[in-house]
Amino acid sequence: MNLFKSKNKKSFKEKWDNLQKRQTQKNFPPKKSEENNQPLEFCLKDNIQKINELFGNSDDIIIREIRIGKEGKIKAGIIFTDGLIDSGSAQNFIMESLMIDLRMTNIETEPYNGTKLLSYLKEMVLTVGDIQDINDYTNLLDSLLSGKVILLFDGYTQGFAVEMKGWKQRSVEEPTTETTIRGPREGFTENIRVNTALLRRKINDHNLWIESRKIGKVSKTNVSIMYIKGIADDKIVEEVRKRLDRIKIDSILETGYIEELIEDAKWSPFPTMYHSERPDAIAANLLEGRIAILVDGTPFVLIVPVMFAQFLQSPEDYYNRADITTLLRFLRYIGFFIALLGPSFYIAITTFHQEMLPTQLLITLAAQREGVPFPAFIEALAMEVSFEILREAGLRMPKAIGQAVSIVGTLVIGSAAVEAGFVSAAMVIVVAITAISSFIVSNYELSISIRMLRFPFMALAASFGLFGIIVGLIGMVLHMCSLRSFGVPFMAPFGPYIHDDQQDALFRFPRWAMSKRPRLLSQTNITREDTPAPKPDSK
Structure with a gap:
């Protein structure tokens, strides 16, 4: 009797296990890759x-x-x-x-x-x-x-x-996002093999290595990393491999997907990766020891690691003389601070520090603001938001009418706001200068970061005056110094200070003086060239 019960109990358990197995297979069918x-x-x-x-x-x-x-x-x-x-x-x-x-x-x-x-x-x-x-x-x-x-x-x-690949594709054309007066006129396309060929033409060396992989369970997008063996740091290359291999996503349609998944600072307003659609710019970064990440289907190529000074540089800097390039870089840094702090300084001075202004200018500003019903902060905030809306509308509208709408809209709204007494004429001038200064920043992502940070600085200026602006600048600098891009300090060579790398940071030294690669990027092949300094002509 006991044996009969145990046998029935065992057969019931087997039936239950089989039922559970069939239910599991029904709810969780085999994966497509297994099929x-x-x-x-x-x-x-x-x-x-x-x-x-x-x-x-x-x-x-x-x-x-x-x-x-x-x-x-x-x-x-x-x-x-x-x-x-x-x-x-x-x-x-x-x-x-x-x-x-x-x-x-x-x-x-x-x-x-x-x-x-x-x-x-x-x-x-x-x-x-x-x-x-x-x-x-x-x-x-x-x-x-x-x-x-x-x-x-x-x-x-x-x-x-x-x-037998042979699909239709866009031909090699001039880049539209990074215009230069002097330099090559070719840009990347959406075909990754064309892009690698453009870089091969720039760097005719067998040490230019390409590693490819497919990322995306559904899209299976071709992603390649390029670097020059012997110049790029092997630890940084290995870090790039690990971060790409950790990506688990269904599709990769643009380099923005890759950038968002492997960047260091997820919530920082400053970009820690650099992108470009110019082969000459990518080739120059490869020669300095950086790594390029190419994605099939987009003309934009990522570069890692990056530093803050790189975002205020242009490929054209290396095609002009050193003195001209240095002057242009100073203009970019001045434009960077005006675009970031222009409205904030106006708010702080007109609200808390009127004694800093000359008497005649103070009387003029007071006369202009006599009929304005809003404080300077609300006045600047309304003008900045209006201009950002007009700029975004000009970008999204067709090219034939986009620029006309943005320019005409700015002029009409600005003049109408002044005549109606909503804002002062001085505020319109400050906002216009700030907008023009933001266009001098060559990198689009950094200009967006400036536009984002402009509003917190305006709030600090309205609350604490110049003291608030100084505290905000200290916090921003501390945050930038804490950032890393694939292990490389974001603010190098300013912080940490590297004397040898100052030859191509704020200043641009002559070509014969730029004999070393950035120290934090290349650990083995540091020497770039051994060209001696030219001697003055003897009379």
């Missing part, structure tokens, strides 16, 4: 049916069955994605070779039967450069969606993936 990671079938029809099922009979997946050999006994399948391959090359180098050239060869008999057939086709028939073997559906799907032609044969569990 697709299956070897190819022997039968060509089964392979084609499986591909149609995986793609849902999509119209852009072209499948053609042909017969090859002298007597046409061997069935073959040609599969490709319409729009991703060069159809002319596929016709000339694949179909013609298989359907016409093989008619003169009796491959159905020895010595080309069995496994020797695939070797013969790969070595003697297919006149293309890149041919890869595929044995499972995972590699087949990845190759098919990457612009390759798939060749399958009846009776074989192995096929070929032939490189």
Whole structure:
């Protein structure tokens, strides 16, 4: 009796476990990668049916069955994605070779039967450069969606993936976001292979290494890192690899995805990564020891690590003379502080420190503000918000009318606000100078950071005057000194102070004096050039 009960109890437990297992499989079906990671079938029809099922009979997946050999006994399948391959090359180098050239060869008999057939086709028939073997559906799907032609044969569990990329793409054009008077006129495109080729043209050295990987469970975007072996720090390169490998996301559509996922300071208003669409700018950073991150589908390339001084520099700085470049850099730093603190100083002086103004100017400002019903802070806040709205509207509107709307809107609203007595004429002048100064900052992300920080500084000025501005500046500098970009201090070479790196920070020394690379970026190959200083002409 006891044995009977234990046996029934065991069978009930087995039934319960089986029910739970079926329920688990129902709620958690196998992952797509596990379903697709299956070897190819022997039968060509089964392979084609499986591909149609995986793609849902999509119209852009072209499948053609042909017969090859002298007597046409061997069935073959040609599969490709319409729009991703060069159809002319596929016709000339694949179909013609298989359907016409093989008619003169009796491959159905020895010595080309069995496994020797695939070797013969790969070595003697297919006149293309890149041919890869595929044995499972995972590699087949990845190759098919990457612009390759798939060749399958009846009776074989192995096929070929032939490189035939040829989709439509934008040609190399002049960059629109980083304009220069002097320098190259070519910019990156949305094709990652074109971008790497542009950098190869700039740096003709075998030490320029490229490491590629696919990121995104759904998009499977090609992401590459480029660096010069022997110049870039190996620890920084390894850190870039680790951060990219930690990314777990369904899609990567632009470098902004990568930047947000691997940057150091997640909540800092200052960017800790630099992006550009100019090959000359990226090549110059690679030669200094930095690492480039390229993403397929976008013309913007990321550069790590970065320093604050880099955001106030321009590629054109290195095409002009040193004295001209130094003057322009001083103008950028002056514009940076005006764009950040212009309205704040006006609010602080007119509200708390009127004694700092000359008497005649103070009387003029008082006369202008006599009919204004709002304090200086509200006045400046309204004007700044209005200008930001007009600037954003000008960027989003069509180019033909965007600039006209922003300029006309600013003039009309400014003059109407002064005539209506809502704001003073001096405030309109201060806001206009602040806006113009923000345009002198060459990097767009840094200019956005300035626009964000301008409003807290205005609040500090309205609350505590110049004392509040000084406290805000101290807090901002402390925050900037605490930032790191892949282990490199963000404020270097100012903090920590590096004497040798001052040759290309606030000043730009002559080319013959810039003989060392940044010390924190390159630890092995520090010397850039050994050109001696020119001697003055003797009379």
